[in-house]
Amino acid sequence: MAEPQTVPVDVLEDRVRKIFEKSGVRPESAAAVAHVIVAGERDNCKSHGIYRIEGCLRVLAAGKVEPDAVPEIFDQGKSVIEVDAKGGFSNPAFFAAKDTLVKRAHETGIAALVIRDCLHFSALWHDVETLAEDGLAALSMCPSYAFVAPAGGTKPLLGTNPFAFGWPRVDGHPYVFDFATSVAARGEIELHRRAGTPIPEGWAIDKDGNPTTDPDAALEGAMLTFGAHKGSAISTMIELLSGAMLGEFMSKEALDFMGRTDLLPRHGALVLALDPQTFAARSGRDPLAEGEKILTAIGAQGARLPSQRRFQARDKAMVNGIALTDSELAQLDRFEAQGLDALNG
């Protein structure tokens, strides 16, 4: 078997953009989607890297995402900005509204971005990191598919509901976390199923609500939240704030709408941006210098900050390029030549 080849980040981004254009996505949206997918690959975050291309092409082929959607911004000059993705991918909508969100957060101290009606496949860390690079603290959350039971419950109702936070650092990469509020990802249970190994206790319950370590029973039953009732409460908050509050789908409705679980979900998302300089102004302290104190102290204990491995992979990829296997490169060739037709190959 050949050694993995390395591809420069910008070259890979260009290839992925062409794949989406070939698949009928309008150029601006193709560029946004390619940027975020390659950011995942660059960070060695393989579950959100080029692996996602096929899933995106499948929703395009199924007609469940609008390839021509032009995001529309609604801004009444207040602290809530809305962008309607109009059934398109979430990323072009975020990029379209980002500058307005940043400007407003700096003006008023805190601003919210509502993303409506988007096909959501990407990790949230990209959005909060982008805002942190503009000097803002940011929170982001969204529903997903109803695969998770609430604490004390027996049936799927909540999504794996990711929760992300970003904080600007004085030097180098921001403090960023982004995690599912389920104890594990659904894909991890699937991997155990294929390997014929039991899943750890505490990951899931069967269809009758009993604890199970059998991956088949877990997939028929429900996953559990991290942190028992506390994680369940946070996951419920995410359904309320980024589903009900926006008048967008919660995880159960997202699943009902798509009617199948093998396509990426369509729903909304909520992003909050806070300007530390506004919040700290009256204190006379520098909020970012203050933040460094605790972040440095965490590192001094030998503890790892979230996203640290991702940033290390990124720094390496920016210099050396991204290592891809022959089979990954062959798939890119096929997608680039055939677009959606490659799915039938």
Place this chain on the structure above:
Amino acid sequence: MAEPQTVPVDVLEDRVRKIFEKSGVRPESAAAVAHVIVAGERDNCKSHGIYRIEGCLRVLAAGKVEPDAVPEIFDQGKSVIEVDAKGGFSNPAFFAAKDTLVKRAHETGIAALVIRDCLHFSALWHDVETLAEDGLAALSMCPSYAFVAPAGGTKPLLGTNPFAFGWPRVDGHPYVFDFATSVAARGEIELHRRAGTPIPEGWAIDKDGNPTTDPDAALEGAMLTFGAHKGSAISTMIELLSGAMLGEFMSKEALDFMGRTDLLPRHGALVLALDPQTFAARSGRDPLAEGEKILTAIGAQGARLPSQRRFQARDKAMVNGIALTDSELAQLDRFEAQGLDALNG
């Protein structure tokens, strides 16, 4: 032993108010503190009920809280409102600024309240619940004392950092959660120490960073966060957003400032208020009716919503009064007659 006596809620609130006035607290502040303490007792939330009176009197006696502080509001008409508690209790500061926060959130969709330099002893649920009663979704968080190690760390750095959320419901009590981001409360470890029983695994590490079930070793070492690295990330976020971002103490500095652990901490707090009607307006959906769907579905699974037991206790107390033991009543008598002098008795 005599049966517990029941005291009407308003009668108890009046007694507690008099205790704080007798102890030198200005009348408006005494009323605010009494209201929140009796709300805890009413909800059978004993750890934040009249048990707290003695702790509050001790910080007054130690001169570590300003009894005469008049909260000052700074409002520039933007989305961040500040109230300086001026070293007084947090509750009068929150009550002083609450109406401005509510008004601003309704006007702009989202608003933040910064509470500066307050003595903080109360649960956060009271604040988010109050805002939910005005139709707002609300988040609240604050640091505390550095008793908790970050995930992968060995030394205390984070506080038990509570995180609270409120969501208005169409009928009846709001959806409210409020929990420490440590896996257990420090008081629970103390109870094990007194009883001579081991603490559960996963609660704490000893001073060398090794897991321990010995309560003495745990109290000398560090507590752990709920939900492993995810809970640790959330606790760090709370340090950044409600400490560093406000230019107020983080948990380590709060502990250094007070110089001892038996007094309640002084720091800031952050409250976010979001108006669901503003966020949902363009969707044509009723956000509160949407929220009912998931909250009802959780209940239909037989799962308990957070705060449910508290609301049941409240409903009962509002009709029957609050049951207090002879020794609790005797302590109230003593505090009421002697104020701070009762501490020397």
